[in-house]
Amino acid sequence: MSASDNHSGASPGGPDRPAGEDPLVTPRARQGRAPDVFRPGAWLPMREYPEDEPVDFAIIGTGAGGSTLACRLAEHGFGVVALEAGPFWRPLEDFASDELEQSKLYWLDERITDGEDPIEMGRNNSGRSVGGSMVHFAMVSLRFRPEWFSARSSLGYGVDWPIPWQEMWRYYAEVEEALKIAGPVRYPWGPPRGRYPYRAHEVNAAGLVLARGCEALGIPWAPVPLATVSAPRGQSPPCVYRGFCIIGCSTNAKQSPLVTWIPRAIRAGAEIRDLAMAGRVELGPRGRVSGVHYHREGRWRFQRARNVVVAGYAVETPRLLLNSACPAFPDGLANRSGLVGKNLMVHSGHGVFGRVEEEVRWYKGPPSLALTEHWNYTDTGKDFDGGYVPMSQGPLPVEWANVLTARGIWGEDLRQRMTDYIHGAGAKIVGEVMPQERNRVTLDAEQDRFGLPVARVTFSYCDNDRRLIRHALRFQRQLLEGAGVTGLFDVEDTAHLMGTCRMGTDPVRSVTDADGRCWDIPNLWVCDGSLFPTSGAVNPSLTIQALACRAADRIRTLARRGEL
Amino acid sequence: MRMLEARRGGRTGHLLDLALPLAGAVLAAPRPPPRTGREARRTDRVARHLHGGAAILALAVLADSGLEHYRAMFFNRAMYVPLAASSLTLAASLHGLLDERPLPHAARDAVYGLAAATGLVGNGFHLWNIGKRPGGFSWLNLFYGAPVGAPMALLLAGAVGLAAERVREDAAARRPRILGQPAGRLLAGLAATGLAGTSAEAALFHFRGAYHDPFMFVPVALPPVAAALLARAAAEPGRRRPRRLARWWLRLTALLGFAGVGFHAFGIHRNMGGWRNWSQNILNGPPLPAPPSFTGLALAGLAALRLLEEEGRDG
Ligand SMILES: Cc1cc2nc3c(=O)[nH]c(=O)nc-3n(C[C@H](O)[C@H](O)[C@H](O)COP(=O)(O)OP(=O)(O)OC[C@H]3O[C@@H](n4cnc5c(N)ncnc54)[C@H](O)[C@@H]3O)c2cc1C
Ligand code: SF4
Numbered sequence: 001m002s003a004s005d006n007h008s009g010a011s012p013g014g015p016d017r018p019a020g021e022d023p024l025v026t027p028r029a030r031q032g033r034a035p036d037v038f039r040p041g042a043w044l045p046m047r048e049y050p051e052d053e054p055v056d057f058a059i060i061g062t063g064a065g066g067s068t069l070a071c072r073l074a075e076h077g078f079g080v081v082a083l084e085a086g087p088f089w090r091p092l093e094d095f096a097s098d099e100l101e102q103s104k105l106y107w108l109d110e111r112i113t114d115g116e117d118p119i120e121m122g123r124n125n126s127g128r129s130v131g132g133s134m135v136h137f138a139m140v141s142l143r144f145r146p147e148w149f150s151a152r153s154s155l156g157y158g159v160d161w162p163i164p165w166q167e168m169w170r171y172y173a174e175v176e177e178a179l180k181i182a183g184p185v186r187y188p189w190g191p192p193r194g195r196y197p198y199r200a201h202e203v204n205a206a207g208l209v210l211a212r213g214c215e216a217l218g219i220p221w222a223p224v225p226l227a228t229v230s231a232p233r234g235q236s237p238p239c240v241y242r243g244f245c246i247i248g249c250s251t252n253a254k255q256s257p258l259v260t261w262i263p264r265a266i267r268a269g270a271e272i273r274d275l276a277m278a279g280r281v282e283l284g285p286r287g288r289v290s291g292v293h294y295h296r297e298g299r300w301r302f303q304r305a306r307n308v309v310v311a312g313y314a315v316e317t318p319r320l321l322l323n324s325a326c327p328a329f330p331d332g333l334a335n336r337s338g339l340v341g342k343n344l345m346v347h348s349g350h351g352v353f354g355r356v357e358e359e360v361r362w363y364k365g366p367p368s369l370a371l372t373e374h375w376n377y378t379d380t381g382k383d384f385d386g387g388y389v390p391m392s393q394g395p396l397p398v399e400w401a402n403v404l405t406a407r408g409i410w411g412e413d414l415r416q417r418m419t420d421y422i423h424g425a426g427a428k429i430v431g432e433v434m435p436q437e438r439n440r441v442t443l444d445a446e447q448d449r450f451g452l453p454v455a456r457v458t459f460s461y462c463d464n465d466r467r468l469i470r471h472a473l474r475f476q477r478q479l480l481e482g483a484g485v486t487g488l489f490d491v492e493d494t495a496h497l498m499g500t501c502r503m504g505t506d507p508v509r510s511v512t513d514a515d516g517r518c519w520d521i522p523n524l525w526v527c528d529g530s531l532f533p534t535s536g537a538v539n540p541s542l543t544i545q546a547l548a549c550r551a552a553d554r555i556r557t558l559a560r561r562g563e564l
Numbered sequence: 565m566r567m568l569e570a571r572r573g574g575r576t577g578h579l580l581d582l583a584l585p586l587a588g589a590v591l592a593a594p595r596p597p598p599r600t601g602r603e604a605r606r607t608d609r610v611a612r613h614l615h616g617g618a619a620i621l622a623l624a625v626l627a628d629s630g631l632e633h634y635r636a637m638f639f640n641r642a643m644y645v646p647l648a649a650s651s652l653t654l655a656a657s658l659h660g661l662l663d664e665r666p667l668p669h670a671a672r673d674a675v676y677g678l679a680a681a682t683g684l685v686g687n688g689f690h691l692w693n694i695g696k697r698p699g700g701f702s703w704l705n706l707f708y709g710a711p712v713g714a715p716m717a718l719l720l721a722g723a724v725g726l727a728a729e730r731v732r733e734d735a736a737a738r739r740p741r742i743l744g745q746p747a748g749r750l751l752a753g754l755a756a757t758g759l760a761g762t763s764a765e766a767a768l769f770h771f772r773g774a775y776h777d778p779f780m781f782v783p784v785a786l787p788p789v790a791a792a793l794l795a796r797a798a799a800e801p802g803r804r805r806p807r808r809l810a811r812w813w814l815r816l817t818a819l820l821g822f823a824g825v826g827f828h829a830f831g832i833h834r835n836m837g838g839w840r841n842w843s844q845n846i847l848n849g850p851p852l853p854a855p856p857s858f859t860g861l862a863l864a865g866l867a868a869l870r871l872l873e874e875e876g877r878d879g
Contacts (some may be wrong), residue, residue, distance in 0.1 A: 180774075187701040198774045202708040211698035223704055231773040232834035240836050240848070251836045 020063060023087040023094065024104065027275045029130075034266050037259050038235035038252060047269045051303050055079045055227050056506045058292050058305035060278040060320065061131020064544040065528030066311030067257035067265065068175075072552030074268035078559075081271045081303055085312075086128035089258065095250035099398040102247035105129055105136045109454070111315065112444045116460035119244075119346055126313060129256030130274050133313065134541055136248050136369050139227040139255075140391065141181045142538035144170045145190060145376050148430050151534050157385035157464075158435060158534040161380075162514035163550070169193070171546035176225075179255040180233050180361035180484065183225030189373045195251035198230045201239060206352050207370030209425040209483045210392040211411065216482030216488050219374045224391065226366055227255040227541075241365040242393055279452050281308050281324040281524065282335055288523045289333075295450050307564065309516075311528040314344060316498035318441040318530065319455040321501070334518035339439040341500050344459060345535040349493035350469050351393065351428030352476040353403070354485040359422045362394040369394075375475070376537050384467040386432030387537035390476050390547075393426045400424065403491055425485050430495065432537040433465050438439045441500050496540050501530035516553040523564070527551055606870065607731060607740055608666045613753075613867035614728035615660035620821075621721035621858035622653035622679070628714065628852030635847045636715070642689065646718055649682040653721050660728055670731040676725035683719025690715060707772040713765035717857050720758045724864045727751050731871070740871065748871030752798035755865035756791040759817065762857050763787040773850070779827055783820060787858055790817045794865050801876035807869055818862035824855020 036042035049055045056079040059066045070082040082353050107126035127133035146165035151158040183196030198225035214221035228239045239253040278297040280459040284290025291304040310317045318341035322332035332340045368391035376387035443453040504510025507519035633643035656675040690710035697705045734740035740747035770780040791812035797806040832849035
């Protein structure tokens with residue numbers, strides 16, 4: 001892979017701008033226009049909806065779920081207002097090649113974490129931007145194994161999803177096309193799938209280490225299907241492999257919602273309101289919600305809506321529903337099941353790292369370029385339920401320094417180890433975690449800057465999770481040893497959030513139906529990672545977007561039948 | 565003569581297999597009777613055409629292997645060899661173009677032979693490079709490993725140059741023959757094979773680019789038609805119509821080679837920073853020097869048609 005340093009010279013988004021232009025302070029999407037992310041300083045015309053007339057859909061959050069739904073609903077002809085707590089970035093101008101500066105993309109507001117295995121919140125699992133967490137995601141775009149949609153009946157653990165896999169796989173294809181996923185010509189696992197819209201990226205040296213390990217063990221490996229283009233697409237240039245993906249891509253090669261669903265949504269007539277923090281969903285007469293209270297430009301406002309969709313991800317979505325408790329729903333809106341906030345899941349992100357003789361330069365290119373889904377599709381030789389997928393790694397320098405200091409490496413030793421950075425190699429899993437009711441999001445007494453109670457996030461692994469992690473660490477050691485990596489050590493981590501408003505077929509055991517429609521309130525919907533009944537063992541964004549595309553189609557069908 | 569033609573008639577498929585042996589050993593052939601001065605002059609023009617084709621091919625190889633091997637930071641010393649070989653081929657071809665004497669030239673001949681051999685060995689190297697990567701001969705390695713077809717362009721440059729020399733050799737006195745075959749047929753086979761192969765290479769790399777622009781289908785669709793028409797014209801040297809058709813498609817293909825540079829320049833513009841960032845995007849974007857290979861081969865094809873025309877007159 002050639003050295004390519006052609007990211008544009010981006011300037012930080014904050015201090016050096018006039019106050020009126022700081023996207024963290026002053027909303028950009030207003031007065032009938034929104035930023036055109038592809039052209040510096042340019043704008044797209046944007047439709048605006050009045051607050052006092054009910055809009056068809058008010059969507060809270062513009063991440064994987066919210067932006068996709070906003071786009072597809074607008075394309076189906078519905079009126080859409082999407083409220084987003086975060087800013088509307090212009091990647092070409094606002095994104096710097098600086099890990100610390102780019103922490104502006106994360107949701108760093110106070111959250112309390114506890115449980116036996118408290119989750120680290122922020123950088124590695126929650127974003128706050130128009131486009132949501134995918135603005136700084138690692139672009140890994142994988143499909144669930146078909147059997148996971150019937151985990152209970154086919155594999156004997158967890159619960160079944162209320163949607164057959166064939167239907168989900170059809171929507172996967174729709175999302176892959178929308179993001180022009182770059183994937184291998186032949187994918188080694190699962191039923192045949194159509195060709196990925198773009199060809200796989202070149203695998204960097206860090207990925208080839210994993211590949212070598214797999215070949216030594218005699219199991220298949222594959223280049224990772226990624227949401228960054230390997231050839232030009234519209235105004236997106238092909239990826240330049242400089243590897244700053246998880247702090248935000250400054251070239252727009254990454255196909256995050258900010259450069260895909262959002263511009264499409266605006267063109268189709270949706271309104272995006274940035275820096276708009278929803279605080280409460282209002283229950284109106286006849287058991288239906290009537291709109292959303294939100295904070296923008298220094299004051300609380302109210303957007304009336306015929307339908308409200310909550311898409312704030314698996315912590316903020318239950319937090320908002322719990323915060324919206326009212327006399328009819330004293331335990332939180334749409335929470336007759338008592339399950340809002342429960343069954344929180346993460347993915348275990350345990351990994352093994354070491355050193356190789358050659359210069360790997362693992363920061364080059366997207367962080368994960370090779371993987372093996374062997375343990376997702378093999379059911380023998382396991383002492384646990386579920387699966388995991390090891391992927392090659394390319395941590396950025398500060399991230400890597402954090403890994404080292406967490407091991408107690410400081411001072412001269414740390415300096416030495418950091419000079420060895422280009423020899424690093426390793427693997428990390430996305431590992432399935434079982435749903436447990438004790439893992440949950442609740443409200444704390446503490447309040448945030450808007451005066452809203454903050455979320456308390458409680459998490460503990462169960463025995464099955466621990467067995468899976470042990471297996472995965474052992475396996476990754478074999479893998480890396482097979483590839484000639486030395487000085488191996490284990491790293492604990494988690495990624496992704498799922499579960500807290502599970503969908504299902506039974507109002508007693510789930511919060512919403514298969515369309516994300518709340519059992520208790522027919523015009524209140526959820527559309528994000530909260531819906532997952534089980535976590536599966538692949539990164540969730542493709543599945544979230546597929547659910548959103550499906551929900552939009554279902555809503556159109558229901559509307560035509562007069563069932564909204 | 566007629567008998568000879570008849571015996572060989574209808575073996576069009578055979579023509580496609582002639583490119584490789586041609587590069588290996590160029591044998592002297594039985595000599596047919598001398599020709600008129602006008603014919604000889606025409607044949608001489610054909611030889612110059614061939615030198616021109618070889619020159620374009622060599623230039624394309626020089627620029628392409630220069631860029632690509634620079635991109636690979638001349639990781640292996642052997643990466644300098646095609647640069648040297650293609651430079652020499654280019655010089656020899658220019659010399660041949662300007663050389664008024666209707667005679668072959670030993671040094672040029674040697675250079676062309678060297679180029680052809682370098683192309684063959686280079687292809688071996690590239691195959692070896694692909695095979696040793698994890699995944700072996702996978703799509704991924706065909707996309708991103710050493711490009712499998714690229715050194716063949718040098719082989720073709722050498723072969724076209726060798727053909728030019730053989731034509732000169734025979735031009736003054738006799739009807740040109742190569743490897744004991746009428747030169748026109750052999751050259752037609754060479755150009756057709758080259759066009760088909762180059763097209764296959766474009767197909768592979770445009771597939772890697774997911775045919776994101778519909779114009780990317782053109783070099784995959786057009787040259788194979790020219791190749792097929794050329795092969796047909798060679799199979800039926802007695803008929804004019806196939807030759808006329810082939811001539812038009814070849815001219816179109818020659819133009820395509822130039823137009824392709826324009827398209828690739830546009831492709832470079834679509835990379836991050838566009839032409840302002842030329843120093844990196846020339847390396848990352850679609851290869852500017854690749855498409856003219858089609859022009860070089862089309863010129864060889866056109867030269868072959870001229871020879872075929874004369875062979876047809878005998879027939
Ligand atoms: C570093 C990192 C790497 C990742 N890598 C991958 C990967 O490679 N592949 C993959 O599939 N997934 C990856 N993920 C996960 C993926 O990004 C998320 O799973 C996905 O974006 C979740 O979608 P969502 O719609 O549920 O929530 P989000 O995308 O997080 O969107 C929620 C949005 O809602 C907004 N919001 C929340 N509350 C409110 C409120 N009250 N009012 C207004 N707005 C609100 C938030 O600001 C946010 O923008 C990664 C995540 C991170 C952080
Ligand atoms: S996707 Fe990652 S490596 Fe590619 S251009 Fe964007 S930040 Fe750079």
